[in-house]
Amino acid sequence: MRGNLGDQLAELTSRLVQIDSTNPPGDVTGVVGFIRDWLSARGFSSSIYEYVKGKPNLIAKVGDGRPILILNGHTDVVPPGDSSRWTYPPFSGRVIEGKVYGRGSTDMKGGLAVIMMVFAELGHVIEGKGSGTLVFSATADEEVGGHAGVEALVKGNVLVGDAAIVAEPTGFSRYCIAEKGLSQVRLVARGRPAHGSLPVLGDNAIMKLIKAIEAAQGIIEEVNRGVKLPQDLVEAVDNSARVYLEGALRGGLRLSEADLRGVIGSVSFNPGVIRGGSKINMVPDYAELELDMRVPPGVSPGSVIGRLREGLRGLADVEVIDTSEPNYTPTGERIVQLIHEGIARLNAEPKPIIMTGATDGRYFRLRGIPTVIYGPGELTLAHTYDEYVTINDLVNTYNVMRYTIEKYF
Ligand SMILES: [Zn+2]
Known part of the structure; x- marks a missing residue:
């Protein structure tokens, strides 16, 4: 050399x-x-x-x-x-x-x-x-x-x-x-099948899952209102927000520093994959969502999952895909x-x-x-x-x- x-x-x-x-x-x-x-x-x-x-x-x-x-x-x-x-x-x-x-x-x-x-x-x-x-x-x-x-x-x-x-x-x-840590879960909604022409006889798992997703989003917003970052990290979150903002602006996205700071410093919420139903003329008895959430220091992935389980009872089961602290x-x-x-x-x-x-x-x-x-x-x-x-x-x-x-x- x-x-x-x-x-x-x-x-x-x-x-x-x-x-x-x-x-x-x-x-x-x-x-x-x-x-x-x-x-x-x-x-x-x-x-x-x-x-x-x-x-x-x-x-x-x-x-x-x-x-x-x-x-x-x-x-x-x-x-x-x-x-x-x-x-x-x-x-x-x-x-x-x-x-x-x-x-x-x-x-x-x-x-x-x-x-x-x-x-x-x-x-x-x-x-x-x-x-x-x-x-x-x-x-x-x-x-x-x-x-x-x-x-x-x-x-x-x-x-x-x-x-x-x-x-x-x-x-x-x-x-x-x-x-950030990782909290990846599957929301599973179960219903009762019936002929698509008589939906009242069934219990539509897709409709239940949609309600569950909206409820989950509300639960995470509530979790985020209580997030308190360790003092050491406040400046780091601000700096990262600026880095990602530069990239976002270059890509033509209209975002503010506060938008980025909000997502970096709190639990992010991304429904990534959805599956459900098997035929157009059947009331679906199964639907699932794979949900990716990234949690900041100060929040435990397990507690996020616990809050979802509790809040979604009766709508969907919460299965853990992967977590990391x-x-x-x-x-x-x-x-x-x-x-x-x-x-x-x-x-x-x-x-x-x-x-x-x-x-x-x-x-x-x-x-x-x-x-x-x-x-x-x-x-x-x-x-x-x-x-x-x-x-x-x-x-x-x-x-x-x-x-x-x-x-x-
Ligand atoms: Zn690498």
Whole structure:
């Protein structure tokens, strides 16, 4: 590898993008092999943990004892979609006009490149110091829930530490300290079948479900009137509202900052899938709705489900599809402060944010590990066509990361 830092980071990101690791199916053997060889060429050995065939996780460690700082990035990417809609082929890793293009450039092979480079640059220094352990981890499966990746590693005590940085895209001046949780349920309405010409003889499950959906929306509005965000997160919600508002305005949506703040800082309500009935001339005896709700820190997914169960009695049953706890790392934690300082040193205004979706960061936080999500790229470009990362962002996040790690040890 040659050239200045920007060229090196761009080249490494491009190489990673060129190795297809689309999930599903999520086979990351190729990327992991590349990372293992890349680290080995720089004098670092690594271990592989493969909980599901084709989904290996790689861990490399330097130094000794505590504190243990974990650097983490996922190796899988979402599918490219319709390849003809890409200006440059999705796995070309084309570098042009200060940007690296391709699927995964922002989410998150740019971030992987940054933590690989930082680990390789500082590894030998930390090794000799005896003031703690730096752990590099490239993990599988994030795009489908992280079960064969970070979740398994944390549960198996393979990947634990005193702090973690997950290099998901935030852009260099923002860092994420919180994630919403998940409350996904199925509302099931049951009725009594009859001939469609004599509906009075039946009990229409679709009509019951419609009433149940409206009632559910009312219940969530009531829950939201009582939401009190932890004080640490008020600013993060405001900052995130501004980020998503910019994207929304670019897309031609007429929304206000308050609209975005409202949905980010409270329980969101999205009926996603509806099914019911079997024939036009029959009174349906079954109808169901899959409902996606994202809950902010301070609200428990279980209590939301309890409120729905109680309020919908007689209209619909509430079945749990999936839940996860919202989580955050207080702004007073050292790792948060160091990232904040590192950004400020680059003459940018550091902005904490909250994510509406989930990352692997939740597995660290739920284990009590203070965790910051911080890495190159643009939140609004993840999973889109013509995804790119700027070389500027790669360099800046590298510098912030380097500062943070040097100070940490
Ligand atoms: Zn990601």
